[in-house]
């Protein structure tokens with residue numbers, strides 16, 4: 001057993017630490033105050049390869065590993081936790097399911113631009129009435145012709161609004177609950193997809209629960225399903 | 236031994252509780268954006284809440300210390316911000332004049348303060364002396380010149396500072412003598428040379444005013460010296476126990492307020508087919524929270540009882556503040572946890588209690604200072 005980082009990992013730590021100190025820290029307090037996402041910082045992370053650390057070069061990544069990715073998140077979060085969570089949702093929440101379960105075509109189409117930082121990723125699992133109990137989700141996906149029509153709404157979506165690519169979970173077979181859950185890749189421009197406002201005003205619990213049953217309809221194009229059905233099962 | 240409030244105290248609690256629910260709740264959102272609750276304070280004045288323990292002779296409600304603690308407790312359940320405004324106004328903004336003022340000073344200042352027509356503030360802390368108030372490297376110095384004192388210096392973290400009419404100011408009249416050279420003064424708003432800084436941006440207590448106050452050749456008539464020259468530190472410390480019990484009562488209120496929301500939410504929120512309150516992980520959490528609150532309540536009201544009886548309560552007041560403030564922080568954190576992701580948003584009130592709770596471990600003697608007081612009294 002050895003508790004020592006490799007030279008490569010030390011280099012990544014040094015690189016990210018310098019970047020964090022010089023490019024992220026100076027505006028951290030100000031961005032926090034203004035609740036502002038700074039795309040320029042994300043673009044600079046992309047230039048350094050930070051937006052696709054664990055993904056192979058063939059998918060636009062730098063071909064490193066999860067340890068390097070964790071080091072990057074740690075160093076960014078030392079100066080700005082918001083930047084840390086942005087990259088973490090982008091990489092491990094949104095990127096990973098595509099890398100692990102996507103078809104070659106999906107990886108080229110979605111993972112590559114994400115890894116290169118041209119596109120930002122997000123992950124939609126939580127719903128107003130299902131948080132810890134993610135298996136209790138209500139969003140459904142119905143096959144209509146050669147398209148899935150997805151209806152429902154998701155809440156607390158990190159990077160929601162700034163992301164281009166969303167990995168979203170919905171029930172293709174509501175009877176089978178967890179086993180009937182499928183994962184979809186959704187582009188922000190799909191018709192019927194909309195993003196709510198960042199903050200909500202004061203509401204009572206009951207009002208909120210009622211509201212969740214008036215879920216807005218979200219219509220989506222077909223996405224290859226076979227592979228995706230495995231997504232939740234193997235988690 | 237009896238664990239019972241008198242009928243009068245119960246009535247007080249009911250009255251203040253109803254007032255807080257009906258009259259304070261509607262102002263919470265505005266206070267969160269930094270609006271000082273002037274209209275609420277005016278109503279509190281009309282109800283006699285701004286001078287609860289002050290005798291009727293000086294325009295107060297003439298009730299006991301226990302009633303005052305009950306009021307702080309109830310108000311803080313709904314608004315910790317109003318809790319601190321009231322506590323500073325009464326226990327350190329008004330009481331020093333009541334205890335140490337001349338008859339003339341009392342007649343001049345107390346009735347307006349007790350009626351809530353004037354608001355009080357207390358200026359002790361300086362940039363270089365917080366916990367160690369005795370050191371008062373008192374950059375604030377008062378020099379006697381004829382019939383007045385000329386005061387120079389500056390104070391930080393002055394609660395109510397931006398809105399107050401009357402300031403109790405501590406400054407050194409004899410810097411050689413250290414804490415024995417400190418004197419207290421009553422200073423009126425508008426006194427030339429009294430400069431009020433801009434509001435600090437704080438983690439919590441957003442509706443309260445906390446400012447730096449600077450004295451630039453501020454001239455104060457000798458008639459406004461409180462007590463004698465050199466008695467300032469004694470005056471500052473005299474009401475410390477009562478002040479600590481007040482903050483302990485504020486902390487208790489914060490914990491109770493957060494708890495109420497957590498229980499309500501836990502009973503209504505279902506995950507895994509039943510209310511989370513019925514999931515043992517949350518049920519046990521709520522049980523721990525409720526138990527800590529009950530323990531705080533006993534400590535706070537025991538200290539208040541001792542104080543009401545005029546008995547020694549230095550150790551008990553410190554214990555009450557230490558324990559109740561820690562409980563406030565812990566319970567508020569756990570309340571956020573019970574709310575899950577919703578607790579982390581500004582949509583629900585628990586994050587506000589969470590932010591408001593922390594300062595109870597800091598002002599009127601940090602928790603470390605309370606431990607020093609307790610350990611010296613063992």
Ligand SMILES: Cc1cc2nc3c(=O)[nH]c(=O)nc-3n(C[C@H](O)[C@H](O)[C@H](O)COP(=O)(O)OP(=O)(O)OC[C@H]3O[C@@H](n4cnc5c(N)ncnc54)[C@H](O)[C@@H]3O)c2cc1C
Pocket residue numbers: 089093122123124125126128129130131132133155156157158159504506507511514515516517572573574575576577579
């Ligand atoms: C800032 C932020 C960013 C987020 N980003 C994303 C995102 O990008 N994508 C996404 O899909 N989701 C996201 N989430 C959602 C997050 O994952 C959920 O908030 C979390 O899973 C908790 O769910 P909930 O909020 O519904 O709380 P609930 O599930 O209602 O839980 C409330 C409380 O009950 C407890 N509890 C629940 N069930 C049990 C049980 N059986 N036993 C004991 N205790 C229990 C919980 O631990 C918690 O303390 C985000 C949340 C936040 C606050």
Ligand SMILES: Cc1cc2nc3c(=O)[nH]c(=O)nc-3n(C[C@H](O)[C@H](O)[C@H](O)COP(=O)(O)OP(=O)(O)OC[C@H]3O[C@@H](n4cnc5c(N)ncnc54)[C@H](O)[C@@H]3O)c2cc1C
Pocket residue numbers: 323356357358359360362364365366367391392393394395437440445594597598599600601602603604
């Ligand atoms: C919101 C707010 C309102 C306030 N209102 C008022 C007011 O109206 N009037 C007023 O005069 N002041 C007010 N204060 C000031 C408050 O009383 C001081 O902040 C407090 O006494 C601590 O002093 P400090 O901030 O200088 O911290 P310091 O004294 O510098 O303490 C820093 C840390 O060191 C610890 N510490 C210090 N000495 C010791 C020791 N000997 N042993 C162990 N630990 C030690 C402290 O516990 C603390 O954790 C207010 C403060 C706040 C935040």
